[in-house]
Amino acid sequence: MSAILTRRRLLAGAALAAGGIGLAACDPFGQGAGVTDVLARAETLTIWAQRLLLSNGALAREFTEADLSPVFRSNGTAKPDSEDYARLLETKFADWRLTVDGLVARKLSLSLDDLKKLPARTQITRHDCVEGWSAIGKWTGVPLGLVLQAAGLAPQARYAVFHCADDLEQSLDGSGRYYESVDLIDAFHPQTILAYAMNGQPLPVDHGAPLRLRVERQLGYKQAKYVMRIEIVDSFAAIAGGKGGFWEDRGYEWYAGI
Structure with missing residues (x-):
């Protein structure tokens, strides 16, 4: 442990x-x-x-390339099972767009190339899974805070909600779409990034291609994969089960800080 x-x-x-x-x-x-x-x-x-x-700006521990895990397990969905995702994968995500909307001044629609033109951050951190395993990986992406600043947040904004491409199960209401959320303190933390590369290579499909969230001071289930949309909200009440995340709707804690 x-x-x-x-x-x-x-x-x-x-x-x-x-x-x-x-x-x-x-x-x-x-x-x-x-x-x-x-x-x-x-x-x-x-x-x-x-x-x-830990102050709001305190960093999770970062490691060196010598510490990289030889095997980094993927958990959850290994590949979204949908025709839409299959089409995106076939074109190497050329037509993929990240939507940023909700309580923002400017709705954004960003391609992978758009994101790669923004200032990037690379960090080598440890992923701690709630199942009890850990692995160290190298992640490169754009700080989430830069994207939110570009969209402009309304005064009542409180949370960033990440809507994803993968379905884990079909629940009673017919949905199983994965989603997660963080508050604005974690959203603007310097290590919270939208990662498009892992270990110096484009993000693999089983690790969330083309884009995944890395919020390094929280457990693995908060690191949403296959991110398609970021919705800025003041409450979770109208989203899925109202608890702020796929697993949270099923009993997990919303705050998974480590």
Whole structure:
């Protein structure tokens, strides 16, 4: 078990305990919020604790090329199973566009070449999966903050939501489209990038081609692959299950900080 994951569990445990104590103090008859509410309060305390210990600009550890993992597993979808994605892949993503919309001053439609013309950042970081494995990879892409600045954010903007090309399952409402989100603190973090290259090569399909999110201070399920659209919102209420992400709608924590 990695030290990072151990630290996260300790923080989460402390937050959960604190949340439980707070609820007990507010409800002497033991008939207050349920387990879900306790966990939600614990998550809020986890966010608070991490951002208290680490300033908003603190960087995740970066490594050298000598540290690169010889094998970097891919998880989740290995290749989106849709005709639209197949057509994009056949043309090497020449017709692919990243849409940026929602609470913005200017709706953007950016090609892969457009993104590659913007200032790039390369970072070698460790990917920590919630399943318990880790790997070190080299990522190159455009800082998300530059793209959001180009779009211009409305005053009420709070979150960036990443809509992806892959379907993991068909749920009761007929959708299984993957999506994720971060708040604007993480969106403008210097290590939060839209990666189009991995280990010096174009991003492989099983790792999210043509574009994936890298938000290095959070666990792997936040690193959305096959990004097609970034929607700026003030709330998740009208999006899918309303929890801010595919796995979050199915019980995971929205904030996966490490």
